[in-house]
Amino acid sequence: MTLWQLVIKESRYQRLSFCLGILAVIVAVGVLVAVLTILRSHDLQTQKILALKEEEMEKEMSIMEDDYRKIMKILGFNLLILPEGQQLSDFYAEGYATKDMPEEYVERLSASNIMTIRHLLPSIEQKIRWPEQRMRTIILIGTRGEVPFTKRDPMEPILVAVPPENIVLGYELWKSLNLKVGDKIKLLGKDFKVSECHPQRGSKDDITAWIDLKQAQELVGKQGKINAILALKCHCLGNEIENVRKDIKNVLPNTQVIELASRVITRAEARDRAKETAEFVLVSEKNYRIKLRNEIEEFAAWFVPLIILGCIVWIGFLAFNNVRERKAEIGILSALGLRSKQILFVFLAKAVLLGIFGALIGCIAGFIVGLASGETVFNFETVRTLFNPFLFLVVMLTAPILAGVASWIPALIAAKQDPADILRNE
Amino acid sequence: MLFIKNLSKVFKGPKGIVQALESVSLSVKASEFVAVQGPSGSGKTTLLLSVGGLLVPSDGEVTVDNQNPYLMSPDNRAHFRASTIGFAFQQFYLVPYLSVLDNVLVPSLAFPQSIAIDRAKELINRFNLTDRIGHVPGELSTGERQRTAMARALLNNPKLLLADEPVGNLDNENANIVLSVLEEFASSSGAVLMVTHDNRAAKYAHKTLQLKNGKLL
Numbered sequence: 001m002t003l004w005q006l007v008i009k010e011s012r013y014q015r016l017s018f019c020l021g022i023l024a025v026i027v028a029v030g031v032l033v034a035v036l037t038i039l040r041s042h043d044l045q046t047q048k049i050l051a052l053k054e055e056e057m058e059k060e061m062s063i064m065e066d067d068y069r070k071i072m073k074i075l076g077f078n079l080l081i082l083p084e085g086q087q088l089s090d091f092y093a094e095g096y097a098t099k100d101m102p103e104e105y106v107e108r109l110s111a112s113n114i115m116t117i118r119h120l121l122p123s124i125e126q127k128i129r130w131p132e133q134r135m136r137t138i139i140l141i142g143t144r145g146e147v148p149f150t151k152r153d154p155m156e157p158i159l160v161a162v163p164p165e166n167i168v169l170g171y172e173l174w175k176s177l178n179l180k181v182g183d184k185i186k187l188l189g190k191d192f193k194v195s196e197c198h199p200q201r202g203s204k205d206d207i208t209a210w211i212d213l214k215q216a217q218e219l220v221g222k223q224g225k226i227n228a229i230l231a232l233k234c235h236c237l238g239n240e241i242e243n244v245r246k247d248i249k250n251v252l253p254n255t256q257v258i259e260l261a262s263r264v265i266t267r268a269e270a271r272d273r274a275k276e277t278a279e280f281v282l283v284s285e286k287n288y289r290i291k292l293r294n295e296i297e298e299f300a301a302w303f304v305p306l307i308i309l310g311c312i313v314w315i316g317f318l319a320f321n322n323v324r325e326r327k328a329e330i331g332i333l334s335a336l337g338l339r340s341k342q343i344l345f346v347f348l349a350k351a352v353l354l355g356i357f358g359a360l361i362g363c364i365a366g367f368i369v370g371l372a373s374g375e376t377v378f379n380f381e382t383v384r385t386l387f388n389p390f391l392f393l394v395v396m397l398t399a400p401i402l403a404g405v406a407s408w409i410p411a412l413i414a415a416k417q418d419p420a421d422i423l424r425n426e
Numbered sequence: 427m428l429f430i431k432n433l434s435k436v437f438k439g440p441k442g443i444v445q446a447l448e449s450v451s452l453s454v455k456a457s458e459f460v461a462v463q464g465p466s467g468s469g470k471t472t473l474l475l476s477v478g479g480l481l482v483p484s485d486g487e488v489t490v491d492n493q494n495p496y497l498m499s500p501d502n503r504a505h506f507r508a509s510t511i512g513f514a515f516q517q518f519y520l521v522p523y524l525s526v527l528d529n530v531l532v533p534s535l536a537f538p539q540s541i542a543i544d545r546a547k548e549l550i551n552r553f554n555l556t557d558r559i560g561h562v563p564g565e566l567s568t569g570e571r572q573r574t575a576m577a578r579a580l581l582n583n584p585k586l587l588l589a590d591e592p593v594g595n596l597d598n599e600n601a602n603i604v605l606s607v608l609e610e611f612a613s614s615s616g617a618v619l620m621v622t623h624d625n626r627a628a629k630y631a632h633k634t635l636q637l638k639n640g641k642l643l
Contacts, residue, residue: 013523332519337508337536
């Protein structure tokens with residue numbers, strides 16, 4: 001007979017006590033494994049939900065992207081071609097280009113075969129004093145209307161030219177001067193007939209006077225010059241605007257191209273906003289899942305140690321009771337020559353034994369409970385994913401050690417008992 | 427085999443000092459069966475436990491097989507006890523969850539790698555317990571329990587057998603069996619020190635001593 005056989009026989013004899021010990025380990029290990037499995041299951045479900053939502057968002061964004069591309073194709077966008085030396089800061093400050101470039105540029109562009117550009121509007125624009133009207137400040141714009149493309153079929157012009165000797169007035173000008181269509185006025189010594197009065201636009205247009213390009217060039221002393229070419233309703237797919245810019249620069253190297261704020265940009269911004277909103281929803285979902293996980297974790301952080309501690313005390317109590325009940329046996333074992341460490345072994349081995357059995361059953365039970373309580377669907381794949389061999393290994397090693405630690409003091413008491421004292425008093 | 431010289435044992439209890447043994451001196455040679463008789467409380471069990479290396483004397487000297495167990499470390503003393511001394515108690519102290527065979531084998535636990543099963547079976551047969559070999563103490567009669575305890579005491583072939591009231595709870599038939607075994611053990615060059623207040627036991631002893639109030643008369 002060996003000490004292990006003695007331990008096993010005693011455990012079988014004291015079935016209830018041994019089973020209660022195993023139960024304590026099952027509870028401790030089971031709770032730990034169940035909680036960790038639930039957390040793992042939660043993480044897995046979070047990954048799945050987020051991946052699904054991300055996929056849905058990508059799909060929706062892809063559809064939206066396609067929709068906007070189509071919208072952009074229909075709407076086109078507006079470009080402004082400015083002289084190369086024009087400081088954009090000055091342009092934005094003044095509201096028009098202060099530098100100029102040859103009017104011939106527009107002819108060069110119209111003769112090119114850049115198919116994405118549709119309408120060309122050359123203009124010269126300058127802030128001037130109107131001497132005939134008490135030197136009030138106005139914006140004079142000279143335009144020749146739309147310049148047709150020589151290599152394409154003619155298109156319906158989107159802007160009609162102002163005929164010579166005619167003037168089109170912004171709301172603030174005609175209103176304050178009490179002018180109407182057909183009235184004659186003098187500007188910088190030249191006579192003009194009011195051909196159109198614009199309604200109020202609430203912009204600088206309200207103090208603008210449009211006249212024929214050639215007359216405007218003469219009036220400001222810039223014959224043959226323009227300071228901007230407006231390219232309207234350009235067709236472009238997605239981010240091909242950069243290519244359009246390159247094409248224009250190839251034809252007109254001494255220019256710069258800027259994109260004017262347009263509905264397309266607004267739509268693009270709306271699309272970005274939609275994406276941001278979708279991402280926000282995704283982040284919110286993620287945060288909610290993290291919060292939920294933290295709540296489970298916080299609960300587990302005190303609940304699991306409490307249960308484990310309770311079980312350790314429970315095992316310790318059972319071991320202590322076992323020592324008390326086996327006093328006579330300890331006495332006779334000592335009298336028959338068993339050493340203290342052998343007595344210690346008898347009690348610790350029992351604790352280790354119940355630790356192993358309890359850990360094994362607790363692991364399986366805890367895993368099943370965790371699976372059942374978790375958020376994931378029960379199937380082979382889930383079991384395979386959630387099963388953590390490392391956790392099982394750690395638990396299988398730790399539980400017997402902790403059971404041994406719990407029984408350490410009672411086992412030490414047993415080993416230190418005086419056999420003579422026991423045998424005299426029994 | 428056993429020499430006791432001026433052995434004294436004093437217990438300090440809540441009610442004061444109790445002199446359990448006072449200058450007890452005796453010797454038991456090999457092949458000698460010595461009985462110590464005395465009434466309850468005379469110090470018999472204290473004498474036996476002191477001789478068995480289980481109770482450190484307050485004074486005096488105990489030598490078993492030319493060795494003083496109290497000069498040894500606790501582990502060496504345990505080993506010495508297991509290899510040299512056999513114990514038999516009135517209360518048997520059988521392990522309740524072990525069979526007769528396993529109970530007899532308990533002393534072999536003190537020796538790692540010990541294979542004592544043949545010796546155990548031989549003793550069980552000698553004590554007419556073969557048909558009870560797989561039974562636990564709860565299924566045995568009082569006589570069978572004491573015989574089991576005697577078999578256990580003899581497992582490791584001790585040189586000294588210490589018996590504390592070995593027949594106190596037994597009928598004549600069982601008492602005679604046990605006492606015959608003790609006598610037989612002594613005749614085969616073993617030494618037996620038995621403490622008892624039973625007159626039947628004294629008849630088998632080669633020498634009977636009287637102990638009263640911790641003193642040998």
